[in-house]
Amino acid sequence: MVKQITGEEGVFDTRIIYLASSGSFNEIHLIDYDGHNDHILLREKPIIVSPRWSQDGEKIVFTSYRENNPDLYQITIRTGNIQKISGEKGINTGGAYSPGGGRLAYAMSKDGNPEIYVLDKYSKNPKRLTNNWATDVAPQWSPDGKKITFMSDRAGSPQVYIMDYKGKNPNRVTFQGKYNATPAWSPRGDRITFSTLVNGHFQIATIKSD
DSSP states (O other): OHHHHHSSOOSTTOEEEEEEEETTEEEEEEEETTSOSOEEEEEESSOEEEEEEOTTSSEEEEEEOTTSSOEEEEEETTTOOEEEEEOOSSOEEEEEEOTTSSEEEEEEOTTSSOEEEEEETTOSSOEEOOOSSSOEEEEEEOTTSSEEEEEEOTTSSOEEEEEETTSOSOEEOOOSSSOEEEEEEOTTSSEEEEEEEETTEEEEEEEEOO
16 A cells, blocks of 8 residues: 555565663664564674664674674574674774675774775775775665765764765765764665754754755
8 A cells, every 4th residue: 555655665574673782792683663573683792783784684784893893794684694794903884785785885994094995795805985084984875876975074073974886076964063973865865864963962863865
């Protein structure tokens, strides 16, 4: 009914991934959109952050401190198999699959400050997209795969930016507020959601992608 009326798929067959802690353990959970069938996908004592779905829903990329460094891993949901994607010295975090799953964007600080890289599934050498003194993290692909939104403090405070998928033409999107972080595209690609600091508390906001 939703598709017939709106032309778009509904959320009724979707799942949500979230983080939880239980005692000294950290967990990645999967749950149906309506709150049912909650189960643990991964449970370990090291810190886990930033889990993200692949577009086909078969894999999740996340960052874990299991080797005492924030390294990037991928877990296959059906088998539970875990593969290390990036373990360079410094941070390896914020992994995001491109539409179609052929590329993975993430942030590394192996050369000093955090920069955004893209790894093609057919290559072992990530390509650097950003190159400046600032902190560039939290990349997210647009639904058409042509743009990447990310967080940068190159203007003096954390703000949301957009660049093309090759790292060219970066443009600042947010100007209101002193701390805007963790951007993500809407499924239509017309808006970006992000967290913003308002009166000492983080709120969720949206802004047009233009």
